[in-house]
Amino acid sequence: MSNPLADMDKPDVIFCIGTNMTECHPVAATGIKRALAKGAKLIVADPRHIVLADLADVYLPLRVGTDSALLLGMAHVIAREGLVDQAFMDARTTEGMAFLEHVQRFSPEWAEEITGVPAADIEQAALWYGQAERGAIYYTLGITEHICGVENVQGLCNLVLMTGNIGREGTGINPMRGQNNIQGAGDAGALPNNYPGFQPVTDPENQEKFEKLYGKKVDLENGITKVTALEMCGDQIRAMFIDGENTVVSDPERAHCEKALRSLDFLVVADLFLTETAELADVVFPVSAWGEVDGTQTNTERRIQRLRAAVPSPGVARPDWWVISALAKRMGFQGFEYEGAKEVFNELCEVTEIYHGVDWDKVEDGAFSWPIPFDGHPGTPMLHADVFENGRGIFNLVEQRDPAETVDDDYPVWLTTGRRLASYHTRTQTGRSAGIDYLLSEESLEIHPDDVDEWGLADGSWAIMSSRRGSVRVRVKATKRSPRGTVFTTFSFADVPVNALTGGGYDPITQTAELKVCPVSVVPE
Amino acid sequence: MSDNIDDGGNGALSTMTLDGEDVGFTPGETVYEVSERYRREIPTLCYDERLEPFGGCRLCIVEVEGSHNPVASCTTKAAQGMKVTTKSGRLEMHRRVLLELVASENRDLDVDPMSGYASGEMATLLDRYDARTGRFLGLRSGTSHPDDPNPFILRDYENCISCFRCVRVCAEQEGDYAISVMNRGFGTQITTEFDGILKDSACTFCGQCIQTCPTGALADLKALASKDVPGETKLTRTICPYCGVGCSVDLMTRGDQVVGVLPAMDGPANHGALCVKGQFAFDFIGHEDRLDTPLVRGDDGQLHPATWDDALDKAAEGLLAAVDNHGRHSLYVVASGRAPTEAAYMMQKFVRAGLGTNYIDNCSRA
Ligand code: SF4
Ligand code: SF4
Ligand code: FES
Numbered sequence: 001m002s003n004p005l006a007d008m009d010k011p012d013v014i015f016c017i018g019t020n021m022t023e024c025h026p027v028a029a030t031g032i033k034r035a036l037a038k039g040a041k042l043i044v045a046d047p048r049h050i051v052l053a054d055l056a057d058v059y060l061p062l063r064v065g066t067d068s069a070l071l072l073g074m075a076h077v078i079a080r081e082g083l084v085d086q087a088f089m090d091a092r093t094t095e096g097m098a099f100l101e102h103v104q105r106f107s108p109e110w111a112e113e114i115t116g117v118p119a120a121d122i123e124q125a126a127l128w129y130g131q132a133e134r135g136a137i138y139y140t141l142g143i144t145e146h147i148c149g150v151e152n153v154q155g156l157c158n159l160v161l162m163t164g165n166i167g168r169e170g171t172g173i174n175p176m177r178g179q180n181n182i183q184g185a186g187d188a189g190a191l192p193n194n195y196p197g198f199q200p201v202t203d204p205e206n207q208e209k210f211e212k213l214y215g216k217k218v219d220l221e222n223g224i225t226k227v228t229a230l231e232m233c234g235d236q237i238r239a240m241f242i243d244g245e246n247t248v249v250s251d252p253e254r255a256h257c258e259k260a261l262r263s264l265d266f267l268v269v270a271d272l273f274l275t276e277t278a279e280l281a282d283v284v285f286p287v288s289a290w291g292e293v294d295g296t297q298t299n300t301e302r303r304i305q306r307l308r309a310a311v312p313s314p315g316v317a318r319p320d321w322w323v324i325s326a327l328a329k330r331m332g333f334q335g336f337e338y339e340g341a342k343e344v345f346n347e348l349c350e351v352t353e354i355y356h357g358v359d360w361d362k363v364e365d366g367a368f369s370w371p372i373p374f375d376g377h378p379g380t381p382m383l384h385a386d387v388f389e390n391g392r393g394i395f396n397l398v399e400q401r402d403p404a405e406t407v408d409d410d411y412p413v414w415l416t417t418g419r420r421l422a423s424y425h426t427r428t429q430t431g432r433s434a435g436i437d438y439l440l441s442e443e444s445l446e447i448h449p450d451d452v453d454e455w456g457l458a459d460g461s462w463a464i465m466s467s468r469r470g471s472v473r474v475r476v477k478a479t480k481r482s483p484r485g486t487v488f489t490t491f492s493f494a495d496v497p498v499n500a501l502t503g504g505g506y507d508p509i510t511q512t513a514e515l516k517v518c519p520v521s522v523v524p525e
Numbered sequence: 526m527s528d529n530i531d532d533g534g535n536g537a538l539s540t541m542t543l544d545g546e547d548v549g550f551t552p553g554e555t556v557y558e559v560s561e562r563y564r565r566e567i568p569t570l571c572y573d574e575r576l577e578p579f580g581g582c583r584l585c586i587v588e589v590e591g592s593h594n595p596v597a598s599c600t601t602k603a604a605q606g607m608k609v610t611t612k613s614g615r616l617e618m619h620r621r622v623l624l625e626l627v628a629s630e631n632r633d634l635d636v637d638p639m640s641g642y643a644s645g646e647m648a649t650l651l652d653r654y655d656a657r658t659g660r661f662l663g664l665r666s667g668t669s670h671p672d673d674p675n676p677f678i679l680r681d682y683e684n685c686i687s688c689f690r691c692v693r694v695c696a697e698q699e700g701d702y703a704i705s706v707m708n709r710g711f712g713t714q715i716t717t718e719f720d721g722i723l724k725d726s727a728c729t730f731c732g733q734c735i736q737t738c739p740t741g742a743l744a745d746l747k748a749l750a751s752k753d754v755p756g757e758t759k760l761t762r763t764i765c766p767y768c769g770v771g772c773s774v775d776l777m778t779r780g781d782q783v784v785g786v787l788p789a790m791d792g793p794a795n796h797g798a799l800c801v802k803g804q805f806a807f808d809f810i811g812h813e814d815r816l817d818t819p820l821v822r823g824d825d826g827q828l829h830p831a832t833w834d835d836a837l838d839k840a841a842e843g844l845l846a847a848v849d850n851h852g853r854h855s856l857y858v859v860a861s862g863r864a865p866t867e868a869a870y871m872m873q874k875f876v877r878a879g880l881g882t883n884y885i886d887n888c889s890r891a
Contacts, residue, residue: 005770005794022729024768025768025769025770026729026731026768026770026800026801027770027772027794027795027798027799027800027803028770029700030698030699030700030798032700033699033700034697034698034700036700037697037700176769176770177768177769178768178769178862179768179769179862179863179888179889180764180765180766180767180768180769180771180862180863181861181862181863181864181865181866181869182769182862182887182888182889183769184865184866184869185860185861185862185864185866185869185887185888185889186869186887186889187866187869188860188866188867188869188870188873189869189870189873189877189885190860190869190870190872190873190885190886190887191873191885191886191887192883192884192885192886193883195873195877196870196873201883210877214874214877214878215878216877216878216879216880216881217881218877218881218882218883219881219882219883221883222883223876223882223883223884223885223886224857224884225886226857226859226886226888229857229884229886236851236854236855237855237856237857238847238850238851238855238856239843239844239846239847239848239855239856239857240856240857240858240859241840241844241856241857241858241859241872241875242858242859243858243859243860243861243864243868243872244861244863244864244868245859245861245862245863245888247859247888250888265843265846265847266843266844266846266847268840268843268844271816272809272810272815272816273812273814273815273816274814274816274820274828278816279828281820281822281828282821282822282839282840282843283819283820283821283822283836283839283840283843284816284819284820284821284828285819285836285840286815286816286817286818286819286820287816287864289766289809289810289815290763290766290810291761291763291766291776291783291807291810292810293865295864295865295866295867295868296865296866296867297764297771297865297866298771298866299764299769299770299771299794300769300770300771301771301794303771303793303794304866305764305771305773305793305794306762306763306764307763307764307865308761308762308763309761310759310761310763310776310778310783311778311781311782311783311810311811312781313817314811314815314816314817315816315817315818316817316818316819316833317815317816317817318833319865319867319868320861320864320865320867320868320871321865321867321868321870321871324868324871324872324875325871326833326837327837327840327841327844327875328871328874328875328878328879330837330838330840330841331841331844331845331879333875333878333879334878335874335878336871336874336878341865341867344867344870344871345866345867345870347870348866348867348870365793366764366773366792366793366794367793421729421800421801421802422730422801422802424767424768424802424806428809429766429767429806429809430767430802430806430809431809432808432809432812432814433805433806433807433808433809434676434747434808435675435676435677435746435747435805436801436805436806438674438675438676438677438724439724439730439801512889
């Protein structure tokens with residue numbers, strides 16, 4: 001997020017796109033509800049009539065996978081109505097002229113054709129955002145889990161850059177990170193293209209620095225992503241070590257993924273439970289859970305916070321860092337002598353620019369959001385206040401692109417996937433917490449009541465849903481939260497492995513899977 | 526005079542007198558807020574600093590020079606030159622009578638502290654004012670919903686004192702408007718939209734109402750289920766393990782068991798708010814399915830319990846075999862987006878310092 005969570009009740013116009021925030025980031029959503037109570041306007045764009053849509057002043061029910069078209073239509077209106085912040089564009093951006101010319105082609109009427117959203121509503125949303133004193137954008141995986149995820153984000157950035165809605169309280173472009181520490185994992189360098197602190201591995205200066213630090217010559221090129229690695233299993237990739245991820249259930253194309261892991265010579269998994277993925281392993285390490293370990297985690301506003309142990313681990317389970325370093329030592333690797341999480345974290349701070357100004361003791365109260373470049377620096381709750389990290393903000397001339405697969409006679413229905421309030425991911429944790437079953441005991445497929453009738457189904461009956469890759473059996477739930485022709489479910493329950501169906505394509509740049517769009521057929525059992 | 530003096534932006538210092546002492550204040554502050562800052566310990570029941578003041582219980586009354594009746598300090602704004610008395614025989618008697626009145630509506634005065642964050646407030650005040658008499662025994666407000674089968678929230682309205690903190694927290698903090706107030710006086714009743722069970726209302730089971738209830742009328746059923754676990758309740762500050770918001774919580778433990786979660790009112794990302802996962806989905810860590818020993822696949826193709834020594838040997842051997850036979854680019858590692866940052870750092874060091882590759886990713890792409 002460019003802006004802190006504490007800002008969320010401060011905008012006068014809020015634009016939520018591809019975020020089911022009341023269910024996925026409930027406490028963040030309370031900020032938005034407070035802003036609304038103070039009179040802020042809410043624009044919600046989502047294929048499904050989610051709870052946020054109930055609260056919206058204008059709701060844009062776009063067809064799945066048409067975000068870019070919607071954003072281009074909005075940019076067109078903002079440009080046409082003269083709502084561009086020219087001073088901001090002159091001072092802080094480049095390619096602005098080209099972009100303003102580019103968007104002339106994309107009228108709201110054009111966008112309506114593609115998105116299905118009435119042009120008048122696109123106009124209204126654009127006017128509000130364009131006129132906002134403090135306009136803030138919030139998004140999550142509804143924007144990124146597409147083959148055009150990068151373009152979608154660039155489309156949002158374009159809106160921000162043309163209106164100057166950044167660098168001030170209550171504004172910004174704010175992706176909400178899904179998992180508790182997905183931010184921290186990236187910060188720490190668990191990426192094929194970055195050393196810790198997002199230092200590119202292809203930069204000779206960084207190479208030299210880490211070669212000296214780690215005493216090892218490191219590849220000069222980027223590594224490969226997990227998606228690519230899974231494709232190469234059994235071929236170039238012969239062994240894997242997976243920490244705390246139920247890859248088989250959470251990743252797209254389950255059959256492919258399972259086959260990939262089975263084709264390895266050797267698989268090591270560290271986890272809390274014997275997950276579907278751990279069951280395939282040759283060696284399984286038991287790790288300590290939340291509540292049993294000391295450590296740090298970094299939230300969606302880049303705030304570094306301390307985790308503390310309250311109870312002992314079961315049996316001989318050990319913290320992840322201990323397991324990894326023990327294995328490294330056993331393999332003869334150098335530099336893995338640590339006494340505790342504190343030492344590990346302090347080393348990360350030493351080698352990482354953005355964490356350089358803190359250490360284990362300084363993050364005790366969670367007072368710092370990175371970057372904290374030096375000791376005494378107050379941290380950076382708000383990014384891009386005066387300058388952009390990488391110089392000037394660049395407009396991108398994005399275009400609308402179809403999803404990897406589109407509906408046809410055989411697969412005439414759009415499936416989109418997501419999460420629900422009372423469960424988390426593959427339910428390895430929420431599914432094992434008492435009482436959660438009362439709120440959510442089984443998976444269901446949300447279908448518009450008229451489609452339920454037309455497709456010969458009934459509320460509560462069983463349906464078979466198939467894509468080009470597989471089929472699942474799932475219970476039907478009639479609800480107007482789904483629009484006609486689009487159905488919704490989650491990948492939370494093992495008995496409805498919906499990721500057996502997904503996986504039609506990946507964003508070519510980030511290799512994020514297109515989990516939000518998958519053509520399917522839905523028929524009575 | 527002491528800290529926090531502000532001239533209100535117009536050059537004139539804002540000052541008032543508190544029990545004879547001159548004090549400064551920021552225009553807009555209530556008399557209660559000023560008194561708190563000067564440690565006056567005015568009793569309150571319907572007050573929650575996160576919520577709009579409500580002025581319902583009148584326990585926080587103070588005397589203001591020039592006005593005949595005492596006023597509620599939580600709803601009265603401080604004013605230049607105001608002379609306030611926070612403690613006097615008359616005020617204390619008033620407060621005691623008020624407390625006795627509330628107590629008379631109330632069945633259970635000894636509330637288990639596991640009930641919720643603020644659940645002891647009422648009982649503490651009764652003791653402070655020695656107000657546990659049966660002077661006004663009689664009518665009680667509210668009826669319970671023991672029939673609400675939800676596993677999280679006890680709804681025992683016989684203990685309700687109509688402070689409406691639950692209704693207000695649900696509306697103002699949570700924005701859910703799941704519960705509301707029906708009737709007035711002794712007939713007062715907190716209820717959901719259709720007087721039904723919470724699951725059929727807009728309730729998201731965030732638990733906020735439990736944590737602000739000062740009497741335990743609304744209480745944390747999951748924590749109360751452990752009230753007989755021996756030992757003192759210990760609190761440990763940590764962060765919720767679910768989403769990227771990163772809400773601060775205090776884990777309640779007894780012995781080696783986690784028995785509940787309290788929201789951290791000073792949590793920088795949540796200021797006391799939580800959702801159903803952070804509030805109630807904590808007990809997976811003690812689940813019987815937890816792995817408690819390493820497992821190694823045997824010649825029979827099955828996974829068998831093993832010692833760390835054996836498991837580490839086996840794992841090192843297996844991974845090194847791949848590297849030796851197919852090169853260092855045959856080994857790939859995946860870090861967790863759920864584990865602490867130290868795990869991710871260690872994982873990337875594993876491939877970079879150990880193998881000299883960048884063959885690592887985390888689970889953010891799916
Ligand atoms: S649990 Fe939360 S949503 Fe439900 S009634 Fe209480 S405050 Fe409202
Ligand atoms: S309590 Fe809910 S909103 Fe807060 S971090 Fe946990 S899952 Fe996210
Ligand atoms: S605390 Fe002021 S009236 Fe209740």
